[in-house]
Amino acid sequence: MDKNITVYVLSDSIGETGEQVAKAAISQFNPEKYEVRRFPYITDENQIYEIFQEAKSEHSILIYTIVIERLRKYIIEKGNEYNIPTVDLMSPALDAIEQVLGYQPKRESGLIRRLDEKYFKKVEAVEFAVKYDDGKDTRGIKKADIVLVGVSRTSKTPLSMYLAHKNFKVANVPLVPEVPAPEELFLKDKKRVIGLIANPFKLNEIRQERLKSLGLNNNANYASIDRINLELEYSKKLMERLGCKVIDVSNKAVEETAGIIIDHMKKNFGEEMLD
Known part of the structure; x- marks a missing residue:
């Protein structure tokens, strides 16, 4: 046989x-x-x-x-x-x-490839957000779909990660009065730059908690109202120069702020931004 x-x-x-x-x-x-x-x-x-x-x-x-x-x-x-x-x-x-x-399948070929492509695009976006978090490498500004700018504790990192899971490549840049803003920011399409601001008292509360979690004195200059007001004033002037969209994140969940940003991107760059 x-x-x-x-x-x-x-x-x-x-x-x-x-x-x-x-x-x-x-x-x-x-x-x-x-x-x-x-x-x-x-x-x-x-x-x-x-x-x-x-x-x-x-x-x-x-x-x-x-x-x-x-x-x-x-x-x-x-x-x-x-x-x-x-x-x-x-x-x-x-x-x-x-x-x-209770309904029929699409019976279209290649759908699993599209799912795979979407998955890998998401992974790539998350890796991008990690690599270009907190202004570690300003080259990310040029490559990013979205650039978030704002003073410390304005939700830049969590927003970057949330938007990455929506397939956006996001770089974020901390704004500090003593550190000149990277030149790449001024060369970026202003519609792709999002400025984040917050109520100074809300920031004071968040920064105090941050210091406490690090085991540091919560009376440090970092958390003082005067210092926060100075930083916010500087950031608002810079955002005016950039001509970017500004969002007050004081009483917004990350998802809510992300929704505003996604709507802004769709309005300016079309629905394909979400593909």
């Missing part, structure tokens, strides 16, 4: 799932010789026809993860014609989900 088998894996994506299933199934039989041939990015009947011409001369089965109905039917038709077993990995799962949700 011939104990060889060739498994053809067809996919409208990269075919990794089909290949893993094929190998897992074969391992339960331990044949003397087997081969798994993967054919990714199947988009038309001609590709499928050529694969069947190859498969019909071997002991073979065909496993597929193709959602386009036209191609799925063609595979079933050719499988019957050449007496080659075909295994549809996607339809049982799609049918079950449809039964629970």
Whole structure:
């Protein structure tokens, strides 16, 4: 008895799932010789026809993860014609989900790639926010979708991270009267720069808590009202020079401020900013 088998894996994506299933199934039989041939990015009947011409001369089965109905039917038709077993990995799962949700699947190819791309874009944005947090590297200003500026404790870092999870690359720059603002800020499109300000008494409260958490004296100059007013005055003048949008974050949750920024970006750069 011939104990060889060739498994053809067809996919409208990269075919990794089909290949893993094929190998897992074969391992339960331990044949003397087997081969798994993967054919990714199947988009038309001609590709499928050529694969069947190859498969019909071997002991073979065909496993597929193709959602386009036209191609799925063609595979079933050719499988019957050449007496080659075909295994549809996607339809049982799609049918079950449809039964629970009550509506039909899109049956569009490549959707998982788009999900993957979105995921990696988010990871890239988070890494960007970490790298260009707190003005550590002013080169980030040029590359950023959004640049946040403001004095210490105006929610720049949490906002950067929240917006990164919405796929925006965000750099943030602390404003300190004794430190000149980076030149890159003045070269940036002002619609991409967001100034953050806050009520001085709110900042005083937050900074005192910050000092306390670090085990420092909460009477330090950093938390004094006079120092905070000086910083805020400086930051407001700088924001005027930049001509950027300014948001008072005193009584706003991070999500609320982020929503204002996202609306501002959509208004100025279109809905594609969220893609």
